[in-house]
Amino acid sequence: MKWLIGSSGRRWVAAVPGLWLLVFFLVPFLVVAKLSLSEAAIARPPYLPLWEWDEDYLTVTLNIGNYRYLIEDTLYLNAFVESLRIASVSALVCLVVGYPMAWFIARARPDRRNLLLTLVILPFWTSFLLRVYAWIGLLKPNGVINNMLMGIGLIDEPIPMLQTDFAVYLGIVYTYLPFLVLPLYANLVKLDNALFEAAEDLGARPWQTFLTVTLPLSLPGMLAGCLLVFIPAVGEFVIPALLGGADTLMIGKVLWTEFFNNRDWPVASAVAMVMLVILVLPIMLLRNAQSAAEREV
Amino acid sequence: MKRSVWVSSAAVLGFAFLYLPIVSLVIYSFNESRLVTVWSRFSTKWYGELFRDPQILQAAWVSLKIATISASLALVLGTLAALVLVRFGRFAGRTLFNGMTTAPLVMPEVITGLSLLLLFVSMELTFGWPAGRGLTTIIIAHTTFCMAYIAVVVQSRLVDMDRSTEEAALDLGATPVRVFFDITLPTIAPALVSGWLLAFTLSLDDLVIASFVSGPGSSTLPMVIFSKVRLGVSPDINALATLMIAVVSVGVLGSLWIMNRRAGARQDN
Numbered sequence: 141m142k143w144l145i146g147s148s149g150r151r152w153v154a155a156v157p158g159l160w161l162l163v164f165f166l167v168p169f170l171v172v173a174k175l176s177l178s179e180a181a182i183a184r185p186p187y188l189p190l191w192e193w194d195e196d197y198l199t200v201t202l203n204i205g206n207y208r209y210l211i212e213d214t215l216y217l218n219a220f221v222e223s224l225r226i227a228s229v230s231a232l233v234c235l236v237v238g239y240p241m242a243w244f245i246a247r248a249r250p251d252r253r254n255l256l257l258t259l260v261i262l263p264f265w266t267s268f269l270l271r272v273y274a275w276i277g278l279l280k281p282n283g284v285i286n287n288m289l290m291g292i293g294l295i296d297e298p299i300p301m302l303q304t305d306f307a308v309y310l311g312i313v314y315t316y317l318p319f320l321v322l323p324l325y326a327n328l329v330k331l332d333n334a335l336f337e338a339a340e341d342l343g344a345r346p347w348q349t350f351l352t353v354t355l356p357l358s359l360p361g362m363l364a365g366c367l368l369v370f371i372p373a374v375g376e377f378v379i380p381a382l383l384g385g386a387d388t389l390m391i392g393k394v395l396w397t398e399f400f401n402n403r404d405w406p407v408a409s410a411v412a413m414v415m416l417v418i419l420v421l422p423i424m425l426l427r428n429a430q431s432a433a434e435r436e437v
Numbered sequence: 438m439k440r441s442v443w444v445s446s447a448a449v450l451g452f453a454f455l456y457l458p459i460v461s462l463v464i465y466s467f468n469e470s471r472l473v474t475v476w477s478r479f480s481t482k483w484y485g486e487l488f489r490d491p492q493i494l495q496a497a498w499v500s501l502k503i504a505t506i507s508a509s510l511a512l513v514l515g516t517l518a519a520l521v522l523v524r525f526g527r528f529a530g531r532t533l534f535n536g537m538t539t540a541p542l543v544m545p546e547v548i549t550g551l552s553l554l555l556l557f558v559s560m561e562l563t564f565g566w567p568a569g570r571g572l573t574t575i576i577i578a579h580t581t582f583c584m585a586y587i588a589v590v591v592q593s594r595l596v597d598m599d600r601s602t603e604e605a606a607l608d609l610g611a612t613p614v615r616v617f618f619d620i621t622l623p624t625i626a627p628a629l630v631s632g633w634l635l636a637f638t639l640s641l642d643d644l645v646i647a648s649f650v651s652g653p654g655s656s657t658l659p660m661v662i663f664s665k666v667r668l669g670v671s672p673d674i675n676a677l678a679t680l681m682i683a684v685v686s687v688g689v690l691g692s693l694w695i696m697n698r699r700a701g702a703r704q705d706n
Contacts (some may be wrong), residue, residue, distance in 0.1 A: 149613070150525060154534070157518040157584065161537040164581045168552030171559050185558050237451050244448030256692050263455050265635075265685045267642045269659050270678040273666050274458035277465060284461055317455065330463050346441060368543065382666065392547045393581075399551060399563020399649075409555065412548050421544060427536075 169416070174267040178411035179203045187405050206410035216411065219389040220418070224392065226305070227373035230312040231320070231366040237313065238320040238365065243354075245321075246328035255323070264318045272311055272382050279307055279383070303385035318374070320365035323430070327361025328354075360432040367426040371419055391415055461683060465661060466675035483676040490673065500658040503572060507579035508636035514580065515587025515636075522588070523595040541585040542629055550649030553578045557650060570652035578650045579643060582637035590635065594628035625691050627696065634688065 145326040170249055179188045179201070191200045210216045241411070245256040263271060278284045281298040289295045331354070340351040377392035391411065487493060518538045525531075529547075541549065544553035557567055557574050567573050606616045622629075644659035651657065665671055 153517055154521045154525065157514045157538070157588075158530075160514055160581070160584070161518075161534075164553065164556070164577060165537050165541060168556040171555045172548075172552045175555055185562075237447075237454065240444045240447035241451040243444055253628065254697065255691065258689060259452060260455070262686065262689055263459060265638050265689055266459065266682045267638075267659070269642060269644055269666075270462065270660055270674070270681065271458055271672065273662070274462045274678070276666070278458060278461055286444055312525070314454065314458070317451070371543040372545055375547050377547050377662075381704065392545060395547045395551065396645075399525065405555070408551060412551050415545065415548060419545070426543065427539070 141180050172409045172412050175406055176206055176413045177202045177204065178406050179205070180404050180406045185405065186403050200337060203406070206406045207414075209407060213226055215389070216391075216394065219391045219394045220414070222389045223374050223376075223391040224418070225369045226308060226312065227376075230309055230316070230373050231369040233309065233313045234317050234320040234369045235362060235366055238317055238324060239362075241317075242321045242324035242361075243329055245325050246331075253329070257322075259316050260321050260325075268315055269378060271315060271380055275307065275311055275314070275383060276302060279310075284372060302383065303388075305384065305388055307383035308380050308388055308390070311371050311383045312369070315379065316369040319368040319372075323364040324358065324361040325370065327358050327364075331357055360429050363429040364426060367429060371422050371426065373413060374419060462675050462678045463682065464673070466679040468675075469671065471672060477573065483672045484680075487673045487676045487680075493658070493673075493677065496656050496658045496661040499572070499655060502656065503575050503579060503647075504637045504640035507576050507583055507640045508633050510576070511582040511583035511587050511636045512633050515584035516591050516625075516629065518584060518588040519595055522594055533604035538585055538588045541582045542589065544582075546643070546645035547649075549582060550578070550646040553581070553646070554649040570650055571655040574650040574652070575647050575655060575657065578646050579640040582643075582646065583639055585670065586635055586639060587632035589630040591625060591628050594625045598624055631692070634692075 173278045174190055175187060178190050180186060181188045188201070190202070191198060193199075200207070241260065245253055245260070248256055276283070279301040280286070281300060283302070285301070286295075286298040290298070335353055335357075336349055339353050344352070375392040375395075376390060377396050380388045380390040381396070384393075395408050395411045395415070398404050398411060465476075467479050467481065468476055469482065470477035518534075522535060522538065524530075553574075554570070557570060560653075560669060561567060561569070567577075598621075598651060602615050603620050606620055607613070611619070642659060643657075643661050647657045648660055651660065662674060662677070
């Protein structure tokens with residue numbers, strides 16, 4: 141394969157992005173791993189060095205106390221469990237809301253599909269932060285939704301919606317919905333119409349066709365979409381910070397507080413390491429699901 | 438197959454859900470009252486307020502600079518990464534390379550932000566560079582996660598691309614570098630444009646990563662918005678949001694229209 145610049149040229153082409161990612165994406169994780177084993181200190185930067193070189197002695201001090209702290213203080217465990225729960229429930233809700241949308245677009249007239257897809261992507265192009273902020277105005281006690289419900293006399297006093305877990309679920313489903321619709325659409329649009337016609341000719345009812353033909357064939361797309369929602373949602377910070385209450389525990393928020401408010405960099409690093417370990421499996425699953433969805437033509 | 442009423446109405450509801458908050462932002466940006474959600478009367482005073490707020494203007498300028506530079510850097514790096522993944526076949530380290538290009542897409546932002554900050558701090562301690570945190574460190578951080586998005590966009594275009602023109606040019610004796618600039622680049626140009634725009638918006642929008650790697654004096658627009666929003670809802674943010682939505686909608690719908698016209702022209706030929 142000599143289409144580019146011969147083999148030495150190719151090496152350069154690969155080296156530039158490869159080195160960049162190595163230095164600014166992979167090495168940083170090693171730094172986090174290292175720091176998670178160091179000790180916090182009141183200094184600049186606020187941690188003690190991991191190794192010291194003195195005369196002929198190299199002293200390496202590994203502090204696993206940060207990890208022990210994560211296990212002993214139930215706050216962290218709860219935050220992890222809570223994040224995983226919120227992220228998985230949100231991914232499932234996204235699936236329920238997004239499936240009909242993806243199906244609708246996939247079965248629309250080909251010349252309309254682009255417009256409908258753009259309508260799904262367009263919110264993704266407008267500021268994420270501002271879209272989360274928009275929900276504050278809608279959900280507030282004197283916000284649009286409460287005012288409307290009171291206006292038509294359905295409720296007498298405002299329902300508290302902002303600063304609840306409900307608002308966090310809503311925010312996550314809302315912002316990550318396009319992530320689910322797009323891969324699912326890509327999967328559904330490839331399915332051959334003949335399959336559905338055959339099922340119909342053989343007397344299957346629409347819901348039978350859906351359960352026995354469509355659903356199994358769209359599994360890779362569903363899985364890819366759900367993981368694309370689940371993975372970033374686990375570490376979400378902005379949504380719980382703006383829409384959630386003080387008691388909404390999510391691990392992204394805990395890490396942020398640990399880092400910015402408590403200035404405990406080593407514990408924040410340990411939280412990040414545990415989060416990474418938890419996310420390795422879903423990330424690998426996502427890669428498999430994506431390549432499976434690509435293969436299925 | 439007929440589409441059932443159920444599916445259609447569920448889909449329409451889904452679309453409504455996507456647009457409801459955006460519509461309410463736009464409407465209330467023209468509200469005269471300071472109480473964001475109580476409608477008094479039509480007014481454009483918050484737009485005026487917005488343009489007299491030095492903090493927001495300053496931050497917007499910082500953000501635009503960062504977004505332009507990061508998107509451009511990411512365009513070069515991301516396109517190279519996509520070329521490597523699509524055209525280089527198997528090579529040692531391909532799995533690692535592929536993983537490093539796609540992982541930033543799903544990595545939670547708090548992890549990316551924290552890890553980059555710790556890297557910058559260690560680098561400063563070891564080499565004395567980068568001295569402190571500011572524009573440079575934000576640009577590096579944004580370039581890194583933007584290049585992943587660009588790699589994905591360009592990759593899908595490269596996979597779909599018809600290679601026969603490239604092969605013909607090579608057979609006729611063009612050098613590979615020339616083929617790349619004369620044929621490959623123009624063919625993937627639409628993907629490059631949309632990739633750049635995507636990277637630009639993502640950079641403009643990022644709060645979490647920028648908060649970790651920014652320094653004094655380099656507050657970006659999302660950082661200013663976030664601190665304002667935390668103190669309470671302020672109507673000039675609605676005005677700002679409306680302006681951004683308007684620009685983005687015109688840009689995206691405009692490019693869709695152009696693409697449709699070009700596709701139509703191709704069909705006519």
